Amino acid sequence: MQIIEIKNLTKKFGKLTAVDSLDLTIEKGEVFGLLGPNGAGKSTTLLMLTTLIPPTSGTALVNNFDIIREPDRVRKSIGIVFQDPSSDEMLTGYENLKLHGLLYDMDAALREERIAEVLRLVDLTGRKDDMVKKYSGGMRRRLEIARGLMHHPEILFLDEPTLGLDPQTREHIWEYIRKLATEKNITIIITTHYMDEADRLCNRLAIIDRGKIAVLGSPDQLKKDLGGDIIRIRIKNFNRESLAGLDYVKDIQKDDEGASVTVRDASLHLQDVLSRTGPVESVEVRPLTLEDVFIHYTGRAIREGAPEGGWAEKAMQARLRK
């Protein structure tokens, strides 16, 4: 069953086309990843799907409701955890959740029940009466995920859910996300900069570049389609022609130090590759990762670190307000 159907969705900011005639269908219960370099249009797509900004043209059905004609119903069907901190740190964890319950028109009994339920889920029951400013980054993130779940949405959007968090907390949050998808059958749409995150969590993902889908598929399928292994060669003068036209070579990415060559099976073809390139400074063979898939389709590495001012930085700014 389809839960999201994006039809020819376009968003222009002046001359810049942030999202360019996007078509995409997402099935119920999927964990779907949106990957792309900074400025590729992921966040803009998310903002349109959550009705926060109107599309320039095209539309989308979210839980069978049109984002342009029935934004209220769309909003009732979705939960979202934003990229930047979105809880009030002068309020306690409990108060932030209460606020959310009120915003979603829950009466007191249901509200209390759900607050207790989501607090247990993210393990924050013991800290619910502390002000959010006393929480660590990971706790605050968990609180915001809990909040996104409180009104039992059909679809949960997660914008960079583990940006800037430590490995343990990330692991913890991934566990919740998987649990939500499998046990509660919530459809989860996640944007991320972390390839390992996408690889481990997503059933399917779309790599978006310059507002268009560059490729779509399951992480395994995408890796398989591209080839098998990467041979990384360091060499003074790399000549692309020396490897051109070979049937086992899937991709060649030249850089300052040499090249990364994607081949079907490195154990069979390494000798041949080296004999064609001539003497190399060093060579390294590794299996293909999602990162390689990403580079192949977008032509650049995903930038490490935070996009436009990290989560921690924003949290600091928010603190300055007080």
Next chain:
Amino acid sequence: MSDLKGIYALWYREFKVFQRERSRIVASIINPILWLLIIGGGLGSVLSFGGVDYLTFLYPGILVQSLLFSAVFFGVYIVWDKKIDFLKEVLVSPMSRTSIFIGKILGGSTDTLLQSAILLLIGYAFSVTGVLAGITFSVVSVVIACIFLFVTTVGLVSIGLIIGSQMESPEGFQLISSFLIFPMFFLSGALFPIENLPGWLTPFVLLNPATYSVDGLRGTLIGLHRFNLGVDLLVISIFSLAMILIGTYAFRKIKL
């Protein structure tokens, strides 16, 4: 109205945060007292208008000043909510934008009016101890003063929210709002009678909603006024209503 709980939620948040930000409350009380004691005391030794002490003359003006500064300034919190993603959390909820705007007005007005209430208490204390002479603190005058304060506050909070909804940085907000607040304050008759201003400023004085607020409060509390109290109330009611309408529109077009 399924948005009632949401409106309450927004008010609840502002109120809780206000309660916890002691420094903001203290500053907002101390500032007007300094104005009263220093400007009022200092100029009071050489000035008097309309047959009352300058301090007495100044007191209603300072009430309006505190409204102007804290009510309009409240809009900056919208900009801060944009800096983090709290505003999106509210905008993505099923509440209508109009209800969100109403919730924000109520929150901001509560903050501002609590400060006014404290200033009224201080005024009463000064009056009893004889520091302020000639101010009528009767049930009727205080009720009328509160109506004036409330209606003015709603309009001024709306102005702040309108500016805040369109701005992306707190610095920008600061700049634009001071362009508005200072002329409104100086041309309101809060510090001196408006009759004493040069003639070419008269249109600005008459267009300034704060003028009618000062006039209404001064009329109620001291008995000194230029316009009819009904006219004063009518003008600021129209002003506030207009600001609410513009604000509702601005919130629909809010910049993220």
